[in-house]
Every structure is written in C-alpha cells, then in structure tokens.
Amino acid sequence: MNAEALAFYALAAMVLVGGALVVYSRNLVHAAVSLVPTLLGVAGLYVLLHAEFVTAIQILIYVGAITVLILFVILLTEGATGLRVRQRNEQVPLALGVCGALVVLLWVVLLRVPWGPAAGPLPPYNPGAVGRSFLMPYVLAFEVTSLVILASLVGAIVIARREE
Amino acid sequence: MGLGGFLGSVWQVELVRMVVLAAVVFTFLAVGGPLFLVLAERKISAWIQARVGPKHVGPHGLLQTVADTLKLLYKENIVPHRADVVLFSVAPVLVAVAALLDWVVIPFAPGWVVRDLNVGILYFAAVSSLTVIGIVTGGWASNNKYSLLGGLRSAAQMVSYELPLAFSLLLVATVTGTLSTVRIVEAQPYPAYLYPSVGVAAVVFLVAATAETNRIPFDLPEAEAELVAGYFSEYTPMRFALFQLGEYGSLLASSALFTTLFLGGWKGPFSLPWLGPVGNGLVWFLLKTYAVVFFLMWVRWTYPRFRIDQLLGLSWKVLLPVSMVNLLVAGGLVVIVR
Numbered sequence: 001m002n003a004e005a006l007a008f009y010a011l012a013a014m015v016l017v018g019g020a021l022v023v024y025s026r027n028l029v030h031a032a033v034s035l036v037p038t039l040l041g042v043a044g045l046y047v048l049l050h051a052e053f054v055t056a057i058q059i060l061i062y063v064g065a066i067t068v069l070i071l072f073v074i075l076l077t078e079g080a081t082g083l084r085v086r087q088r089n090e091q092v093p094l095a096l097g098v099c100g101a102l103v104v105l106l107w108v109v110l111l112r113v114p115w116g117p118a119a120g121p122l123p124p125y126n127p128g129a130v131g132r133s134f135l136m137p138y139v140l141a142f143e144v145t146s147l148v149i150l151a152s153l154v155g156a157i158v159i160a161r162r163e164e
Numbered sequence: 165m166g167l168g169g170f171l172g173s174v175w176q177v178e179l180v181r182m183v184v185l186a187a188v189v190f191t192f193l194a195v196g197g198p199l200f201l202v203l204a205e206r207k208i209s210a211w212i213q214a215r216v217g218p219k220h221v222g223p224h225g226l227l228q229t230v231a232d233t234l235k236l237l238y239k240e241n242i243v244p245h246r247a248d249v250v251l252f253s254v255a256p257v258l259v260a261v262a263a264l265l266d267w268v269v270i271p272f273a274p275g276w277v278v279r280d281l282n283v284g285i286l287y288f289a290a291v292s293s294l295t296v297i298g299i300v301t302g303g304w305a306s307n308n309k310y311s312l313l314g315g316l317r318s319a320a321q322m323v324s325y326e327l328p329l330a331f332s333l334l335l336v337a338t339v340t341g342t343l344s345t346v347r348i349v350e351a352q353p354y355p356a357y358l359y360p361s362v363g364v365a366a367v368v369f370l371v372a373a374t375a376e377t378n379r380i381p382f383d384l385p386e387a388e389a390e391l392v393a394g395y396f397s398e399y400t401p402m403r404f405a406l407f408q409l410g411e412y413g414s415l416l417a418s419s420a421l422f423t424t425l426f427l428g429g430w431k432g433p434f435s436l437p438w439l440g441p442v443g444n445g446l447v448w449f450l451l452k453t454y455a456v457v458f459f460l461m462w463v464r465w466t467y468p469r470f471r472i473d474q475l476l477g478l479s480w481k482v483l484l485p486v487s488m489v490n491l492l493v494a495g496g497l498v499v500i501v502r
Contacts, residue, residue, distance in 0.1 A: 003175035033251060033301055036294075056286040064293025065323060071300050072319045075312065127283060127343055 008048055014041035026084040032070045039063045053127045185278050189267045197263075198405070198412040203229045205461055212465040239401040247398065248305040255302030256399065256406035262294035263413030269345045270420045273430045273445025277346055284345040285333045288421055289326070292376065295414060296322040299378075302407070303395035314394025317472060318378065324479040325375040325382075331487035332369035335361065335494050336425050345421075349429030357501065361494035366426040368487050373418035374460060375475070377411060381467040382475055419456035420449075427452045 018038030025031040039062045046055040134142045203218065203226070210217025218225030243249055268291075269284040271277040281287050296319055303315020337343050339358055340351040354362050375382040396407045423429060429452075430445030439447065470478070 027248075029248070029251070029301070029304055033254075033297070036297060052281065052283045053286070056283045056290045059290035060286065060293060064290060064296070064326070068293075068296050068300065068319050068323055071297070071304075072316065072323075075300070075304060075316055075319075127286075 004048060008045070011041045011044040011048070014038070014044070024087075026087055028074050028085060029071070032067065032074055035067045035070070036063055039067065051126070053130050186264070189278060190264055193264055193267060193413050193416070194409060197416045198408050199229050199233065201412045201416065201457065202232075202408070204457070205464075208458065208461045209465045212462070233405065236401040236405045241402065242400045244307055244398045247307045251301045251305035252398075253403070255298045255305060256396075256403040256410070258298035259295050259302070259410030260406045260413065262291055262298065263410045263417060265291040265294070266414060266417035266421075270417065271346050271349055271424060271429055272449050273442045276430075276442060276445065280344055280346045283343050285337065285343050285348070285421075285425070288345075288417075289330055289333060292414060292417070293322070293326055295376075295410060298410070299395050302399070306395070306398035308398050311395050311397055314397075318395060320472075321378075321382065321475060322376055324476055325372045325483075328368050328479060328483035328487050329372040329376060331484070331491055332365040332372065333425070335365040335487070335491050338491065338495050338498060345424050345429075349424055349431065352428045352431065355501075357497060358494060361490055361497065362426065364486065364490045365494075366422070368483050368490075369422060369425070370456075370460075371483060372479075373422065374463065375479070377415045377418055379415065379460060379464050381463070381470050383469060415460065416453065416457065419460065420453045422456050423449060423452040427456075 015038050018034050018036075018041060021034035022031050022038060025034060039058065043055045043058040043063070046052075046058060206228070207217045207225070209215075218228035221228045221231045243252060266288055268278045269281055269287055271280070299318045299322075300315040303311040303313075303318070306312075336348060339354060339362065340348050342348060342351070396404055399407060430449045432444060432448035435441075435444040436447075
C-alpha cells in the first residue's frame, strides 16, 4: 500500500466515523460538532485530488460558516438543553427501503460509468483557472446561482423584519 | 509546490519534516505568543495607566508569565457539574490548534515558510475560522448561562467580521494577482496609484482582525462586566491556558498576516550586511509584527467596549459596503492601468 492509499483510507475512515456520529448522536449539539471531522475529512480528500482551491473553500464555507450557523441555530432552540432526543419513529421500514434503493442505484451507476483517464496535467496555478472557467464558459450558470442566492438573502431579511 | 507536492516526494521524509516543523512552530507560538505577549500586555497596560505592572519575579518582572504557567500546570482541572465532558475537553484544544495552523503560510524570511501554498491567504481565512467552533462548543459545554451567551456572541461576531476580512484579502489578491503569501510579499511595494485602496483595505483588515481575535473594543464574547469572562469562565488551569494560547496565538498570527499583506513582510528599508538575507528578513518581519501587536494592545487599553448591536452594525453597515466599493475601485484601477 502506498502513501496515497494510506492517506485515502485514513481520511475515508474519518469521514465515515464522523458521519456515523452525526447520524447516531442523540444529542443535537454532538451531532453538529461531529460535522467538523466529517467535512475536514472531505477537505483532505480534495487535497489528495490536488484541488487546493476547493479544499480551502470547503473548510472556509462548510466548516467555518455552515457548521457554525447550524450550531448557532441549535443553541438558540430547545436542542441546546443537551437532553437526548428520540431518534426513531414509525417510518423506519420506509426509510430502510429508500436507503436500500439509493445504495442499489449508486452501485449500478458506479459499475456502469466508464471512468475515463485523468484529464492531463493540472495547470500550475488552479485558482486562476477556476476563476476563468466561472467567468467564461460557465458564466450563465454562475450568474443564475448568484441570483438565487441573492433572492434567498432578500427573503431571509424580509422574514426577519416581519414584526414592523 | 502546492499541497499536492506532499505526495510527490518520499512521504516518510515529509512526515518527519512535518512533525519537526509543527514542533518548531508550536514552540515559537507558545514562547512568542502567550508567554511573551501576556507579559507585554500587562507591562503596556501598566504603562498606559501609569502603574508599574509585574515587577518582582525575575529582573523587572520578566519571568512573571513563566511562574504563572508553572502555577497553572500544578493546579487541579475542574469539570463543572453536568457539563458535557467530551466537548468541554475538546474545545480548548481546537482553539489552540486553529491558532497553530495559521502559521503554515506565514513567510518569516525569504525561503522561511512552512509551506508556500497556492491558496495561501484563502487557507489562512479558512483555518482561522475554525476558532469559532471551539469557542461556541466550549461555551455550550460549560453548562453555564454566561458561557453560553459568550459562545453565541462569539459566533455572531466572528461570522460577521469574516466578510470584511475576506474582502480585504480579496483586494490584495486582485492587486497582486496571486493568493500565495510569498508572492504577495514579493509583489510589494504596491504601485502608488493603489495606495488609497490598499490603505482602506488595511484599516478594514485591522478592525476585522481585532474583532476576530475577540479583543477590546470588540471583546463582547468575554466581557467581564456582563458575562463574567464569557465562554471560558468555567475553565480551570491548563484548559484555560490553551484558550489563552489560542487567543494570543491568533493575535500574533493576525499581526503577522497584516505585516505580510500590507507592510512588506520580510522586506525592510535597509539591510545590515552581516546578517545575510534570512537574518535581515527575520529581524524586519518580527519588528513589524510586534509593532502591529503593540498597536493592537495600545487600542485595547485606550478604548471602551462596544455594545453588541453597535458591533454588528459596524461590520454590516460600514465595513462591508466600504470594502465592496473599495474592491470595485481597486479592480477598475488595475484593469485601466494594465
């Protein structure tokens, strides 16, 4: 086993253990904090793929902002009491069925897709390449996404100011 | 060489190098950070308030912090009743580690950087945002209303001030055309027509960095008068010391990044021939960094604390619009001149 495989398995274990903790913690705050190792593990996987820019963005947005936001919201609600919440309800069989179907679907896709060879050497400075592809070939998708985010921002402000 | 180079070379050698560098940086952080800065803070505050400050331990009180650290090591670790033990223990470590990770991309002198990442300043912003998770979980896990409020305030404050900070970084990236800290230092001094924009970005950065490190006038998360030290009021000896390490470590790291981005990093107005390029670089870099630290301490002991609404208003209503306009102006200038 070479170093890359070793690193991959270590990171994958981190993601999986963290993910399991997120799902199985009966304490909401524990579940939210367990997102941190999970998302950091994913960032590590991006490092293995030489995607430094995506790594930094992953940590900045997901770990530094979204997890904090989730924690902040939990702390403002009853979830912050630290009391254990009920984890199962009567819909367990249904959920099992959906999960099983998803596993089968992913497995089939995984086997069917012809995994092509790597797209050649990476540009030496990839943030620049990312920026150029945002503003040239994918400019429409990029602008539409920003509009959606702007709309949700305005919506959030409107909802928050309703008391006037 | 970016992060990817890590896998290219012999990895056992890289691993050893990594551990050694972590030890070296951590030692620098612990000695140059809390151990020295706590003393400096006490001496400077004493000087500003016309007192004497620590005087009795060692010559002129120089060993006061060493004695305090030893005392902290001997005392008992207390976990409050019904606190969340795991998160309570993890939180201070997270804060200290986040402060340590900042130093990976700081260039001390030509060639003296742990790793010159392609995405250097973005990396800095990313890992310094990990601090807030430690503070929030620490505040919650203490099972104390003041700590919880401190943690909540900290989350609101740090998320708000990350935006103006990011805009300042973005402006530097636009002007220099790179995210690597080493190449940003090499690109300085900035051309004269960009001085106003870079100046505004520097001021915004300094204000936002003060808020990110939770220092007066932005120390709402700990505000002794209302929150009894906030998120760390339940923490005893070594865990409290780790929070201090994190706080002073990120203060030092922010000052070092300010030096790197706006004060020319390791470059100096003149060089002393007998020191060589690395020696000169180190001297200038440390001089500038500690000058910024001194400025922040001066501010801390001069101004009173903001209210939380003033604090958030300052970020969203003043700093953010100013930095957006500033970025537009700087971007326009760069495009026109090129």
